Amino acid sequence: MNQNSKLPFPMPNYDLTGKVAIVTGGTKGLGYGVVMTLAHFGAKVVITSRHQDDCDRVAKEVVDLGGEAIGIKTDVQIKDEVDALVKKTVEKYGKLDMMVNNAGVAITKPILKMSEAEYNTVMDSNLRSVFFGSAAAAREMIRQGNGGRIINMASVGGLIGTKNISTYGASKAAVLNLTKGMAMEFGKYNITVNSVCPGYVKTALNAEFLDDPDYQEKMFKKIPLKRWGKVEEVAAIVLFLASDFSGIITGSYIVADMGTTCG
Numbered sequence: 299m300n301q302n303s304k305l306p307f308p309m310p311n312y313d314l315t316g317k318v319a320i321v322t323g324g325t326k327g328l329g330y331g332v333v334m335t336l337a338h339f340g341a342k343v344v345i346t347s348r349h350q351d352d353c354d355r356v357a358k359e360v361v362d363l364g365g366e367a368i369g370i371k372t373d374v375q376i377k378d379e380v381d382a383l384v385k386k387t388v389e390k391y392g393k394l395d396m397m398v399n400n401a402g403v404a405i406t407k408p409i410l411k412m413s414e415a416e417y418n419t420v421m422d423s424n425l426r427s428v429f430f431g432s433a434a435a436a437r438e439m440i441r442q443g444n445g446g447r448i449i450n451m452a453s454v455g456g457l458i459g460t461k462n463i464s465t466y467g468a469s470k471a472a473v474l475n476l477t478k479g480m481a482m483e484f485g486k487y488n489i490t491v492n493s494v495c496p497g498y499v500k501t502a503l504n505a506e507f508l509d510d511p512d513y514q515e516k517m518f519k520k521i522p523l524k525r526w527g528k529v530e531e532v533a534a535i536v537l538f539l540a541s542d543f544s545g546i547i548t549g550s551y552i553v554a555d556m557g558t559t560c561g
């Protein structure tokens with residue numbers, strides 16, 4: 299950046315000082331990257347997963363690095379727990395500015411082998427969670443009257459069909475549609491709602507496949523950039539959607555897939 303140059307108009311920035319964010323599934327993988335990034339840029343972060351010890355460990359890591367965070371165990375499949383999460387966040391930090399609906403699961407199985415319980419787990423973790431998480435967050439943001447940001451972790455799996463993870467793909471496609479409906483309902487309250495569609499990023503969700511050299515070779519033939527994404531690259535997109543830079547973007551999604559869905 300040229301420190302000596304001046305702009306003739308105010309330019310937004312990435313500063314999140316004073317903002318309060320919830321990141322679901324913030325203990326591992328992409329969510330962990332989002333937690334660390336939002337905290338680094340000044341947000342107070344509430345970290346959730348189904349394990350309080352993991353939430354506490356990551357919150358301590360944030361604090362040790364000079365940020366501010368707490369962990370609140372929450373199963374995003376359960377509406378009452380999600381409502382309580384928002385309530386406890388406001389009790390602790392006085393407000394809520396950003397809801398990052400990141401927690402999600404994938405079950406890799408052909409459709410004919412998926413049980414009803416497995417179907418419910420995927421749909422409840424990936425879609426129900428976003429519906430009720432966003433509703434709880436929006437209710438609080440509307441009450442506060444200062445707008446807000448809702449950011450949903452969808453997937454390229456929601457844009458194209460993929461064998462053996464159809465339930466996952468359907469849940470993520472529904473998140474993209476829900477993002478648009480919520481953007482329309484919440485826009486008048488200055489709440490933006492957007493999604494991110496990452497391609498493959500190596501995390502606990504998929505390390506088993508992505509570490510397999512045969513699978514890697516097969517996939518890299520189809521991926522223009524010939525590599526997996528990185529956690530911090532997805533976190534940077536969430537930061538953009540959380541910041542003033544993206545103030546006029548709502549009901550949209552950013553595809554971050556190394557070009558996978560170009561062809």
Ligand SMILES: NC(=O)c1ccc[n+]([C@@H]2O[C@H](COP(=O)([O-])OP(=O)(O)OC[C@H]3O[C@@H](n4cnc5c(N)ncnc54)[C@H](OP(=O)(O)O)[C@@H]3O)[C@@H](O)[C@H]2O)c1
Nearest residue numbers: 323325326327328347348373374402453498499501502503
């Ligand atoms: N990695 C990729 O390549 C990729 C690509 C596209 C989209 N995504 C999406 O990105 C999101 C994060 O994926 P990831 O790869 O980072 O997964 P991950 O490494 O498996 O981490 C998932 C996180 O979500 C939490 N979680 C899972 N179910 C939960 C529930 N019911 N309630 C609360 N927390 C729950 C997990 O903690 P506990 O298990 O301890 O609860 C963990 O913190 C998901 O929505 C996924 O679909 C990932």
